[in-house]
Amino acid sequence: MDVLHRFSFIDLPIRGQWVRLENSLAEATQFRVYPKPIHEMLGQMLAAVAMVADNIKFSGAVTLQSRGDGDLLRSLAECKDQAFLRGIMHLEDPDNETMADQPLAQWLGNGQLALSLIPDKATAMQPYQGFVSLEYDTLAQCLEHYFVTSEQLETSLNFASNSGDSSATSPSVTGLLLQRLPNNTQATEIEIDAARDAWHTLTTLAATVTDEELSQLDAQTLLYRLFHEYPCRLHEPRELSYRCTCSREKTDTTLMMLGSDDLSELIEERSEITVDCEFCGNRYSYDRDSATKVLNDLAEQTAANEASDASNNPKTLH
Ligand SMILES: [Zn+2]
Numbered sequence: 669m670d671v672l673h674r675f676s677f678i679d680l681p682i683r684g685q686w687v688r689l690e691n692s693l694a695e696a697t698q699f700r701v702y703p704k705p706i707h708e709m710l711g712q713m714l715a716a717v718a719m720v721a722d723n724i725k726f727s728g729a730v731t732l733q734s735r736g737d738g739d740l741l742r743s744l745a746e747c748k749d750q751a752f753l754r755g756i757m758h759l760e761d762p763d764n765e766t767m768a769d770q771p772l773a774q775w776l777g778n779g780q781l782a783l784s785l786i787p788d789k790a791t792a793m794q795p796y797q798g799f800v801s802l803e804y805d806t807l808a809q810c811l812e813h814y815f816v817t818s819e820q821l822e823t824s825l826n827f828a829s830n831s832g833d834s835s836a837t838s839p840s841v842t843g844l845l846l847q848r849l850p851n852n853t854q855a856t857e858i859e860i861d862a863a864r865d866a867w868h869t870l871t872t873l874a875a876t877v878t879d880e881e882l883s884q885l886d887a888q889t890l891l892y893r894l895f896h897e898y899p900c901r902l903h904e905p906r907e908l909s910y911r912c913t914c915s916r917e918k919t920d921t922t923l924m925m926l927g928s929d930d931l932s933e934l935i936e937e938r939s940e941i942t943v944d945c946e947f948c949g950n951r952y953s954y955d956r957d958s959a960t961k962v963l964n965d966l967a968e969q970t971a972a973n974e975a976s977d978a979s980n981n982p983k984t985l986h
Pocket residue numbers: 912913914945946947948949950
């Protein structure tokens with residue numbers, strides 16, 4: 669089971685998160701073989717959305733996605749309802765197995781990386797999208813900068829991957845985040861100074877963590893090894909797992925987006941239409957009858973939309 673632990677330093681406005689993904693990373697990569705740096709980046713993106721989602725009280729999805737013209741054309745990592753992860757990377761050349769590590773901006777080429785909050789319809793919240801500046805080499809550094817500039821939260825973030833080279837372990841990614849919260853409005857000058865000094869020391873210590881320590885120690889041991897001079901409370905773990913949110917209904921909608929002309933042409937041409945979910949490999953098949961039903965539903969929807977458009981926008985002025 670993959671877990672995320674929140675922790676907080678006693679009497680200091682400093683919090684943190686530790687997350688390790690192993691099973692969900694294995695499931696997210698079961699249908700595609702990625703070159704090592706891309707596999708690791710997907711792991712880091714999944715860990716990042718899990719951490720962001722954990723801090724937001726809402727039902728819906730947090731996504732981190734990129735689009736560009738470099739070796740990495742598109743990528744998406746999603747955490748739904750703070751618990752369910754899925755993700756995918758689309759490469760310019762999926763067969764290129766010898767990709768070397770390079771700065772994030774180079775992977776994306778002329779591209780963008782965006783962090784989005786997509787609340788469920790039931791949640792009375794507006795969707796939000798922010799762009800992550802790509803001026804730093806690693807995803808961790810770019811996100812640190814994002815949190816400071818967009819959320820005014822000083823942040824320290826580290827990721828480490830275990831490539832699972834030995835037969836005893838499978839690939840995993842571990843993330844460690846520290847965040848400095850605003851001082852309590854009633855904080856005394858002494859407390860404010862103490863918080864500033866502690867932040868400086870804690871982030872200096874966090875920067876000393878080795879990939880081996882971060883990727884192999886459990887949360888409790890790691891926190892003690894790094895920060896033992898600062899008592900901290902480790903909260904109950906939050907469980908994370910891989911789950912795809914695809915469904916027959918959503919696939920219907922995808923088919924409808926082809927438009928009625930293209931869809932009827934497809935039905936004419938083929939006895940069966942299949943749509944594969946690129947995340948989980950699930951195959952949705954439509955025979956002529958079920959495809960025609962989608963086409964009819966589309967026609968009905970279009971008619972209903974036109975009727976409501978007409979009532980919303982009276983074309984005759986009184
Ligand atoms: Zn799926």
